[in-house]
Amino acid sequence: xxxxxxxxxxxxxxxxxxxxxxxxxxxxxxxxxxxxxxxxxxxxxxxxxxxxxxxxxxxxxxxxxxxxxxxxxxxxxxxxxxxxxxxxxxxxxxxxxxxxxxxxxxxxxxxxxxxxxxxxxxxxxxxxxxxxxxxxxxxxxxxxxxxxxxxxxxxxxxxxxxxxxxxxxxxxxxxxxxxxxxxxxxxxxxxxxxxxxxxxxxxxxxxxxxxxxxxxxxxxxxxxxxxxxxxxxxxxxxxxxxxxxxxxxxxxxxxxxxxxxxxxxxxxxxxxxxxx
Amino acid sequence: xxxxxxxxxxxxxxxxxxxxxxxxxxxxxxxxxxxxxxxxxxxxxxxxxxxxxxxxxxxxxxxxxxxxxxxxxxxxxxxxxxxxxxxxxxxxxxxxxxxxxxxxxxxxxxxxxxxxxxxxxxxxxxxxxxxxxxxxxxxxxxxxxxxxxxxxxxxxxxxxxxxxxxxxxxxxxxxxxxxxxxxxxxxxxxxxxxxxxxxxxxxxxxxxxxxxxxxxxxxxxxxxxxxxxxxxxxxxxxxxxxxxxxxxxxxxxxxxxxxxxxxxxxxxxxxxxxxxxxxxxxxxxxxxxxxxxxxxxxxxxxxxxxxxxxxxxxxxxxxxxxxxxxxxxxxxxxxxxxxxxxxxxxxxxxxxxxxxxxxxxxxxxxxxxxxxxxxxxxxxxxxxxxxxxxxxxxxxxxxxxxxxxxxxxxxxxxxxxxxxxxxxxxxxxxxxxxxx
Numbered sequence: 001x002x003x004x005x006x007x008x009x010x011x012x013x014x015x016x017x018x019x020x021x022x023x024x025x026x027x028x029x030x031x032x033x034x035x036x037x038x039x040x041x042x043x044x045x046x047x048x049x050x051x052x053x054x055x056x057x058x059x060x061x062x063x064x065x066x067x068x069x070x071x072x073x074x075x076x077x078x079x080x081x082x083x084x085x086x087x088x089x090x091x092x093x094x095x096x097x098x099x100x101x102x103x104x105x106x107x108x109x110x111x112x113x114x115x116x117x118x119x120x121x122x123x124x125x126x127x128x129x130x131x132x133x134x135x136x137x138x139x140x141x142x143x144x145x146x147x148x149x150x151x152x153x154x155x156x157x158x159x160x161x162x163x164x165x166x167x168x169x170x171x172x173x174x175x176x177x178x179x180x181x182x183x184x185x186x187x188x189x190x191x192x193x194x195x196x197x198x199x200x201x202x203x204x205x206x207x208x209x210x211x212x213x214x215x216x217x218x219x220x221x222x223x224x225x226x227x228x229x230x231x232x233x234x235x236x237x238x239x240x241x242x243x244x245x246x247x248x249x250x251x252x253x254x255x256x257x258x259x260x261x262x263x264x265x266x267x268x269x270x271x272x273x274x275x276x
Numbered sequence: 277x278x279x280x281x282x283x284x285x286x287x288x289x290x291x292x293x294x295x296x297x298x299x300x301x302x303x304x305x306x307x308x309x310x311x312x313x314x315x316x317x318x319x320x321x322x323x324x325x326x327x328x329x330x331x332x333x334x335x336x337x338x339x340x341x342x343x344x345x346x347x348x349x350x351x352x353x354x355x356x357x358x359x360x361x362x363x364x365x366x367x368x369x370x371x372x373x374x375x376x377x378x379x380x381x382x383x384x385x386x387x388x389x390x391x392x393x394x395x396x397x398x399x400x401x402x403x404x405x406x407x408x409x410x411x412x413x414x415x416x417x418x419x420x421x422x423x424x425x426x427x428x429x430x431x432x433x434x435x436x437x438x439x440x441x442x443x444x445x446x447x448x449x450x451x452x453x454x455x456x457x458x459x460x461x462x463x464x465x466x467x468x469x470x471x472x473x474x475x476x477x478x479x480x481x482x483x484x485x486x487x488x489x490x491x492x493x494x495x496x497x498x499x500x501x502x503x504x505x506x507x508x509x510x511x512x513x514x515x516x517x518x519x520x521x522x523x524x525x526x527x528x529x530x531x532x533x534x535x536x537x538x539x540x541x542x543x544x545x546x547x548x549x550x551x552x553x554x555x556x557x558x559x560x561x562x563x564x565x566x567x568x569x570x571x572x573x574x575x576x577x578x579x580x581x582x583x584x585x586x587x588x589x590x591x592x593x594x595x596x597x598x599x600x601x602x603x604x605x606x607x608x609x610x611x612x613x614x615x616x617x618x619x620x621x622x623x624x625x626x627x628x629x630x631x632x633x634x635x636x637x638x639x640x641x642x643x644x645x646x647x648x649x650x651x652x653x654x655x656x657x658x659x660x661x662x663x664x665x666x667x668x669x670x671x672x673x674x675x676x677x678x679x680x681x682x683x684x685x686x687x688x689x690x691x692x693x694x695x696x697x698x699x700x701x702x703x704x705x706x707x708x709x710x711x712x
Contacts, residue, residue, distance in 0.1 A: 039550060043526035
């Protein structure tokens, strides 16, 4: 029997949801507002800042000081490249774990997840030396490789969960019709799991875009992504809130826009199989 | 066929030679984001005109990110950077470890003897200069002349802590958000501990005795912390335990601070276009307690060349240009004398034009009154005014800073904070092998 809800409780829940949403969104909104003020106005009290004139001065200063385009392109290549590579490895891996599990599959899945719990700084020196020896320091190839390694456990786990929802009989039927392993994965499994694959792709692009530790440590100039672009505007002595806000707005805008347009797909994928 | 082959080979050889003739060396310079460094990036045409075969790639990062990244690169000899912007804390440690290239052989015209002795002393290890100072700073009192006048007080050029106490009390009017004094309270070895360590020197305190035994259980440290807490609790702004340089700068520029004791470099900001009290600011030396040491620090951002660089000659050419007397003249000609990087050369302070800058004399006097090799009243086994030049210091001082910041926030008492500082410092120094 469906629970009855009164109009009042609906209103209260809706207002509460909007309030929580606003609170979560507020820091981004405030960054956006600060970016359109002078350094002097950005440090004033909130109401005084809002009352002061708006200007694009900070954006001009950011553009003059650093080339946004180069950092942006590096972010695109690294986040998309590492996610696509992780999917290419992750789809067959998740297929085998979901449809032909071995005795140790569960342990293997748990071990993969446990690698995400290791503090990254613990392996900084060996990774740095490895990158140095292989000539991968400050290269997009190096960052795509490390991004793939970071994404892989999440990609395999997400895909494994989605694949488990697909009846194995359909794949069996395809096999009986003479489909090879490759066609089974590409032509039968992938189309059925498309919402899950799409949400895995979107989520991992977002995670890669925001990854800061490795991208700051392993790049200097040629492969530096937007995380380094932002880091260059914080100053130890001197006002920088407006410029830092402008740089942050420019860095998060592309991923916010992408998230906005793909939110339907993202929610559909994340809730895929949630109701049985 | 033969002729064609020969012609092709000849053309290839010529092209290769032409390529070699115009080959340029690209050096990567890692730097912090401060006004002087950003200004330099806009003046690079002068360097390129003098060094057409060298190209400079800039990597600008937040101070702590830069420090971590450069340390990783230099320790692994990664060779990602050819010139580093480093502080006075790192130079003696890295120089001693053989991580930096000696700059003793920079051209004679660069004039090493012209460097301010206090600054050069902090960058020299066993007679080798390991970094060229780009800008130097000390700390001093920046105060509101109008509020002092209204209170019927005059700030001496060399005040005592008692003078500061009296002035802070007279200028405080919390109902008008007018606070007598603003000081650093945010935890960190380069934040509240830079201020408190320098302040403690003037109270006769020290971090370690000659046997490296921590001294937080001694009276001078108790006096230092008690006086600091009294000033901040009675006359300071609310939430001061979160205030660092930038927060206090904002408060001062908005007219909320009667006094601010901090880096001399702040003088150009509080008298700059963003300040509402630009024409009301006066300057004085950091206070003392009559014990022979003032509560001011000494710091320089300097350019150094890591031992892992494969382009040492090009890097030296850049360092020599960026820290030369000619560079200061270039900045002065383009942006005025007030924007010249301060605190590195004697000749700058002898310049009649620079002497007209309102804070020039007080900056020089402050720098000259700090001695990194004899920072405390009693002898100590370490170098450094507001820091101790050992690798363990940054970690220990940040933890001690958290204790003192908690005492300011009121979540612990001064006595408990000092006891915790003593215990954690003793543990770390024993672990590091200083205490047997």
